[in-house]
Amino acid sequence: MKDDNCIFCKIANGEIPSSTIYEDEDFRVILDLGPASRGHALILPKNHYQDVCALDDSVAAKALPLAAKIGAAMKKALGCSGFNVVQNNGRSAGQTVFHFHVHIIPRYDGGPEMVSWKPGEPTKEELSETAELIRNEL
Numbered sequence: 001m002k003d004d005n006c007i008f009c010k011i012a013n014g015e016i017p018s019s020t021i022y023e024d025e026d027f028r029v030i031l032d033l034g035p036a037s038r039g040h041a042l043i044l045p046k047n048h049y050q051d052v053c054a055l056d057d058s059v060a061a062k063a064l065p066l067a068a069k070i071g072a073a074m075k076k077a078l079g080c081s082g083f084n085v086v087q088n089n090g091r092s093a094g095q096t097v098f099h100f101h102v103h104i105i106p107r108y109d110g111g112p113e114m115v116s117w118k119p120g121e122p123t124k125e126e127l128s129e130t131a132e133l134i135r136n137e138l
């Protein structure tokens with residue numbers, strides 16, 4: 001369940017040192033080396049999964065509660081007023097390390113704008129056509 005060529009496998013399993021803020025049998029949570037804000041953390045499963053589609057259901061079920069726990073601790077420890085939970089899948093989505101991970105990004109009042117997009121203006125017909133295309137693949 002580990003990939004010998006994967007840097008996050010090595011970090012998650014302690015073969016490469018990291019600024020660890022939490023560890024249990026399934027996960028290691030570390031500080032990002034290129035943080036979007038002070039405290040930016042990454043939740044890494046100890047086993048290798050390329051992305052959210054490959055993730056084991058039992059690991060997936062634990063990831064979001066862990067993100068909430070880390071975010072709540074950041075609010076107390078760092079004084080951020082909020083945090084983003086971000087998870088990229090695929091190159092086009094900004095994934096650069098192909099070992100599933102969840103970003104927890106502390107947000108500070110008056111801090112820079114991040115994780116935003118310009119809202120589109122689809123018609124009702126476009127929305128229902130798009131919804132049907134996806135529904136048909138579930």
Ligand code: 5GP
Nearest residue numbers: 007018030031032033034088094095096097
């Ligand atoms: P992605 O773009 O794949 O969603 O996120 C990868 C993240 O991992 C980036 O924010 C990047 O700064 C971080 N990162 C890449 N290599 C390392 C590393 O060796 N150590 C740590 N702590 N973070 C890393």
Ligand code: ZN
Nearest residue numbers: 006009048099
């Ligand atoms: Zn890996």
